[in-house]
Amino acid sequence: MRIAIGNDHAAVELKEQILAYVQELGHDADNYGTDTLESCDYPEYGEKVARAVAEGRADCGILICGTGVGISIAANKVKGIRAAVCSDTATARLTKEHNNANIIAFGARIVGAELAKEIVKAYLDAEFLGGRHEKRLALIDELEERERK
Numbered sequence: 001m002r003i004a005i006g007n008d009h010a011a012v013e014l015k016e017q018i019l020a021y022v023q024e025l026g027h028d029a030d031n032y033g034t035d036t037l038e039s040c041d042y043p044e045y046g047e048k049v050a051r052a053v054a055e056g057r058a059d060c061g062i063l064i065c066g067t068g069v070g071i072s073i074a075a076n077k078v079k080g081i082r083a084a085v086c087s088d089t090a091t092a093r094l095t096k097e098h099n100n101a102n103i104i105a106f107g108a109r110i111v112g113a114e115l116a117k118e119i120v121k122a123y124l125d126a127e128f129l130g131g132r133h134e135k136r137l138a139l140i141d142e143l144e145e146r147e148r149k
Helices: 010-026 041-054 069-077 088-098 113-125 132-148
Strands: 002-007 028-031 060-065 083-085 103-107
Touching: 002 010, 002 041, 010 028, 010 060, 010 113, 041 060, 041 083, 041 103, 060 069, 060 113, 069 083, 069 103, 088 113, 103 113
Parallel strands: 002 028, 002 060, 060 103, 083 103
Antiparallel strands: none
């Protein structure tokens, strides 16, 4: 699986750990984030990862900023993206199983490195359940289409 990873200045160190972890799990990882601690704008990196996923250059994405919130909001502005902030493994698993999220986000100031790895693993190991959840995703897609007109 090819995973796009992006971050802002608040998450450089955690991004490096997650990049290495994803590769340890046997996945390919592309770094779309900043590599410096110099202040930067998280929407830029949220968009880069979202476009990589939406355009099929990556199977899914991982975004990291201070809280995970701002960068996920930016990613969700790209058509076809379902990015969810996850601060625990249950949410990470369920966001894939129920919402078929194609990007997860978390905060470097919220979760530590070990929990972040557990969140990533829970998300990557989960599979979309389909069934009743497909109807709900179709409703989300319809909403997105109406908003874009």
